[in-house]
Amino acid sequence: MTMFRSVVSGCGSYLPEKVITNKQMEDIVDTTDEWIIERTGIRQRHIAADDELTSDLAIKAAQRALEDAKISAKDIDLIVLATSTPDQTFPSTATRVQAALGMETGAAFDVQAVCSGFIYALATADNFIRAGQAKNALVIGAETFSRILDWEDRTTCVLFGDGAGAIVLSAEVGEGTNQDRGVLSSHLHSDGRYNDMLYVDGGVSSTKSAGYLRMKGKEVFRHAVVNLANVVKEALSFNNFTADDVNMVIPHQANKRILDATIRKLKISPEKVAVTVQKHANTSAASIPLALDEVVKANRIAKGDIVVLEAMGGGFTWGACLIRW
Structure with a gap:
């Protein structure tokens, strides 16, 4: 089809x-x-x-x-x-x-x-x-x-x-198969019960001000590793792939320890993971495209490669996209 x-x-x-x-x-x-x-x-x-x-x-x-x-x-x-x-x-x-x-x-x-x-x-x-x-x-x-x-x-x-x-x-x-180039699937999740784990303490309706970012780091770390590993597995399973099929992972650049723990849980080689957090820190919604651009410019992705993008943020929200380059 x-x-x-x-x-x-x-x-x-x-x-x-x-x-x-x-x-x-x-x-x-x-x-x-x-x-x-x-x-x-x-x-x-x-x-x-x-x-x-x-x-x-x-x-x-x-x-x-x-x-x-x-x-x-x-x-x-x-x-x-x-x-x-x-x-x-x-x-x-x-x-x-x-x-x-x-x-x-x-x-x-x-x-x-x-x-x-x-x-x-x-x-x-x-x-x-x-x-x-x-x-x-x-x-x-x-x-x-x-x-x-x-x-x-x-x-x-x-x-x-x-x-x-x-x-x-x-x-x-x-052709509608996993051999197609392009975005093969996207998988989005959220759970509003965890609002107070990572949030900004201001807003137009509440304080009439922008507010400041607040975070409970240990709790965010724990949820991030579990949620990110699970959503990547979901994307791979949906497309009939395994971790061995992945050529490159472009994760949200939040924290090197989160990246390392997630990849260990997925059993993906560190050489297949883009890491730019040391240079950019956490740039929130910008972190994946920043890392992706760096990897592409370095010729680390080839036509036909399987590329996984994954992220988790306040809300909690999390998700993954699987792309054949």
């Missing part, structure tokens, strides 16, 4: 120029370089300039993805932008990107699933393409998490950074 598949035709990313190393963090909050590395694997993070908005980061990543795909913004039918740190309460940050790119038709909107946001955005765009409602879609993850950090809370402020990544999805006809 023939069907439309969403093939990744371009990747791009952008990181703000300002970098704060762990040593510099020692001057900001009561912490040490050794403590941060041992518990997270993070060595530095990029921080947006005062006049740099989430949309600015997203626009630059999108432009690079379009250039990589060798198409123009006029060829894009849809923008789905994942962010928890939008420029404004409304309109969506995606529409600001749309205007900046010169895209005058189609649709643009945001999705919000925190660190799982890019997986949710990718699944959404994929379904538009499968339904024949879009031929080319921009999927973006962009964050300025530095704006919602409590810089006096050493348990959270050392973990996060700013950045953006984007991909272009293009429709291609497939």
Whole structure:
């Protein structure tokens, strides 16, 4: 049975120029370089300039993805932008990107699933393409998490950074089998009972302010390893693959210990896992496309490879996408 598949035709990313190393963090909050590395694997993070908005980061990543795909913004039918740190309460940050790119038709909107946001955005765009409602879609993850950090809370402020990544999805006809190129399946989950494990203590309706990020790290770690391993297994089983079939895993870059524990649980070789958390820290919805762009530019993925994307974020939300490159 023939069907439309969403093939990744371009990747791009952008990181703000300002970098704060762990040593510099020692001057900001009561912490040490050794403590941060041992518990997270993070060595530095990029921080947006005062006049740099989430949309600015997203626009630059999108432009690079379009250039990589060798198409123009006029060829894009849809923008789905994942962010928890939008420029404004409304309109969506995606529409600001749309205007900046010169895209005058189609649709643009945001999705919000925190660190799982890019997986949710990718699944959404994929379904538009499968339904024949879009031929080319921009999927973006962009964050300025530095704006919602409590810089006096050493348990959270050392973990996060700013950045953006984007991909272009293009429709291609497939046979409806696991041999097709493109997104083979997406698997999304959430459980709102765990709101207080990872959240921001503000909001338009509650405090009329943005608030600050709060997290119970040990509980998040425990749930993350279980949920991420299970959703990857779900994606593999759905497509009749095993862990041995996987060529590359692009995980959400939250914490090196979470990455290591999840991969051990899945019994996947560490050489098949993209790790960029040491350079970018946790950039929430931007972390997967940032890591993906780095891996693609390093030629670590070949045509026909099986690539798994996975993430978990506040909510809790979690999910995975399985792609044949």
